[in-house]
Amino acid sequence: MNNKIDHMKSFLTIVMMTFVFIGYAQNGTAGFVKVEQGEFRIDGKPYVFMGSNYWQGMNLGAPVSGDVERLKRELDHLQAMGVTNLRVLAASEADDEMKFAIHPALQTAPGVYDEDIWQGLDVLLVELGKRNMKAVMVLGNFWTWSGGFPQYLKWSGAGDIPFPQEEAYSWQNFVDYSKLFYTNDKAQKMMNEHIKKVINRKNSISGGLYKEDPTIMAWQLSNEPRAYDAQEVFISWTRKTSAYIKTLDVNHMVCLGTEGNTASKDAGVDVFRDNNDPNVDYITMHIWPQNWGWFEPSQGEEVYQEALQKVDAYWDDHVIAAKSLKKPIVLEEFGIARDNSSFSPEAGTEWRDHFFGYLFQKVTESIKENEPVKGLNFWSYSGEVKPVTPGAFWKKGDPFLGDPPHELQGWYGVYDSDESTLGLIKRYSDLIERSK
Numbered sequence: 065m066n067n068k069i070d071h072m073k074s075f076l077t078i079v080m081m082t083f084v085f086i087g088y089a090q091n092g093t094a095g096f097v098k099v100e101q102g103e104f105r106i107d108g109k110p111y112v113f114m115g116s117n118y119w120q121g122m123n124l125g126a127p128v129s130g131d132v133e134r135l136k137r138e139l140d141h142l143q144a145m146g147v148t149n150l151r152v153l154a155a156s157e158a159d160d161e162m163k164f165a166i167h168p169a170l171q172t173a174p175g176v177y178d179e180d181i182w183q184g185l186d187v188l189l190v191e192l193g194k195r196n197m198k199a200v201m202v203l204g205n206f207w208t209w210s211g212g213f214p215q216y217l218k219w220s221g222a223g224d225i226p227f228p229q230e231e232a233y234s235w236q237n238f239v240d241y242s243k244l245f246y247t248n249d250k251a252q253k254m255m256n257e258h259i260k261k262v263i264n265r266k267n268s269i270s271g272g273l274y275k276e277d278p279t280i281m282a283w284q285l286s287n288e289p290r291a292y293d294a295q296e297v298f299i300s301w302t303r304k305t306s307a308y309i310k311t312l313d314v315n316h317m318v319c320l321g322t323e324g325n326t327a328s329k330d331a332g333v334d335v336f337r338d339n340n341d342p343n344v345d346y347i348t349m350h351i352w353p354q355n356w357g358w359f360e361p362s363q364g365e366e367v368y369q370e371a372l373q374k375v376d377a378y379w380d381d382h383v384i385a386a387k388s389l390k391k392p393i394v395l396e397e398f399g400i401a402r403d404n405s406s407f408s409p410e411a412g413t414e415w416r417d418h419f420f421g422y423l424f425q426k427v428t429e430s431i432k433e434n435e436p437v438k439g440l441n442f443w444s445y446s447g448e449v450k451p452v453t454p455g456a457f458w459k460k461g462d463p464f465l466g467d468p469p470h471e472l473q474g475w476y477g478v479y480d481s482d483e484s485t486l487g488l489i490k491r492y493s494d495l496i497e498r499s500k
Contacts, residue, residue, distance in 0.1 A: 095278035096315050097198060099345045102390045104438050110500045112431045114424075114493035115149030115441035116142060116478075117397065119202070119210070120464035122153050122170070125191070126184030129168050136191060138447040141480055143195045146493025149281065150192065151396055151441045154185060154201035154262050157211030159219075163227055164208045164470040167460045171211070174219050174254050177261075186267045193270075193279040200396070200441070202321060203259055204286035206242055209468035212286065213242045216251035229457065229470065239292055246297040256308060259283075263312045275313040282317035282345065283309050288397075289322060291332030298332065306343035317345035323397070324349040324382050327356035327374075336385040347389070347436075349382050350397035351375055351423070360405050361415040368415070372422060379426065379437075386436035393436045398423055399443035399476035407455035407474035413485050420485060424492035432499040439496075442489070446477030 097104050097111055104111040124135040142150070158169035170181040192199055205212025214225045226233035226241050245251050263283070265274045274280060285305050291298030306318050324335040324347070339347045353359045359371035386393045400419045402411040420442060430437035444466030451473035452462050458469035466477030478485055 097278075097281045097317060099317065099392060102386075102436065103392055103434075104346070111438075112496055112500045113149040113198070113439040114146050114489065114496050115151065115394075115396075115439060116147050117441050117444035117466065118142070118150040119153045119444070119468065120166075120466070121150065121188040122156070122181060122185045123166065123168070123464055124184065125187030126168075126180045127187070128180045130180075130184050130187075132187060134448060135188065138445070138480070139191055139195055139197070141447070142445060143197065145486060145490045146497065147445075147489065148196065148493075149198045149200070149439060149441060151200040151202065151284075152188065153210055154283075155203050155205075155210065155212075155258055156181070157215040157219075157258075159215070162208070162211060162215055162218075162225075164229055164457060165211050165215070166209065166464075166469055169211055171258060175257060182265070183268055185262075185265075186269050189267060189274070189277060189279050190269045193277075197279070198281040199279055200282050200284055200319070200394075201262070201280055202284045202287050203262070204255055204289070204321075206286060206289045207468075207470055209470040210287070213245035213251070213289075214238075216254050217241065217244055217248060219254060220248055220250040222248060222251070239290065243290070243292050243294045243298075246291075246294050246301045252301065252305075256305070259305075259309060260312060263309070275315060278315075280316055282319050283313065284319050284321040284348070285309075286321045288350065289320065289333075290326070292330065293332060295332045299338070302338065303341055303343070306341055310343050318343055319346050319348050319394075320344055321348055321396075322350075323352075325378070326350075327352075327358070327378070335382050336388060339385070339389055339391060344391075346391050347382065347386050347393040348396045349379075349393050349437075351378060351395065352398065353419070354400055354405075359400075361401055361403050362405050368418070375422075383430075383436055391436070392438040395423065395427060395437055395440040397441065397443045401475055407451070407472060409450045409454065409474060409479060409481070413482050417484050417488055421488050421492075424488060424495075428492060428495045428499050431496060442478065443476055444478065446479050448480055450474070450479065 097106055124130045156166045156169040157171045158165045168178055171177055208214050218225055226237040228235045228238040263275045309318050322333050322338055353371045358374050359367050400416045403414050427437050427440045446466035449463040454474040455472050458473055467473050467475050
């Protein structure tokens, strides 16, 4: 009798443990990317990655206004190259007057949403999950191309946006406007309402909540938020917003989306100070030699070598900060134009390939040597389409490329026909996977 009771107890224990395990998986505590001992891990195993920026994924996934079949083909292509991580938009804000921005936008007025674009984000996450890819979800933007701070400010009554692409305004006019976000409670409240809504969204396809979806790697506060001379209020905003996200979602990591330091001290960002926050899980770093005046493809080898020295110094500064903070880094933006700084899709990619290969190798070595840089997202995947007018700004109705609407089309995007660049991506994705 006692043996039967013991067997029954053992059986019930196994059943209970099985249900606990199932509940563990279903409740979102398994399969999420976490930081442990200064590195990314999934269920205790190291996670490193070759990734891309693919901000247009939400719009392509929209059932009515998008191109779902193109999305699927491009995700298949990225997967075949070994890309396992995509940095995507989880927010876009634009009224009818918003220029140099994505249309159709997810949010067209404060709290007013386009359900077609919402469903596009649902589709994107489901398709990523099918391919075992992770998504970094960008929640805001310092620049206009997804609406971001400027659109929230306009909605809050801060006045018209001084678009720097227009002759009447300068980049200084624009940054002076966008940084007002850090002191505008009304604009911040609008953004917080969106953050709450997206984190708590129930996927219309899978039925799962975003905050319980392990396909999402992290929530990112903003694309390239800069402080300039408003550093105290900038830090106050990043601290409050990171903490707010953590109150809504215990499963996912949080990162800032800053460039790190940038090449300009005037930008008012500091990689150590900004990421020295217990609610910020990992560090982001961007490297833009052309934007920062270090090199462009028409200048030749001597200038290029000088630029690489600056890249190395910039990289080392960020690695030192990461070690001090005991946090991993993702090199989440970098790019360079086509040969001769041409916007034509027919132009070569020799200089881009040199630059990509150099940074791919640095990331691979970092992973192999257990240094802080654990992954990358190159800028940016344009996929199947080419610009309607190379070197012109995007217009409503144009196809979405990797180049966002506030930049000249054909500048930095990688096409599915760029065979030498794609070959590098595939080669180094294999090396990165073997280096962990």
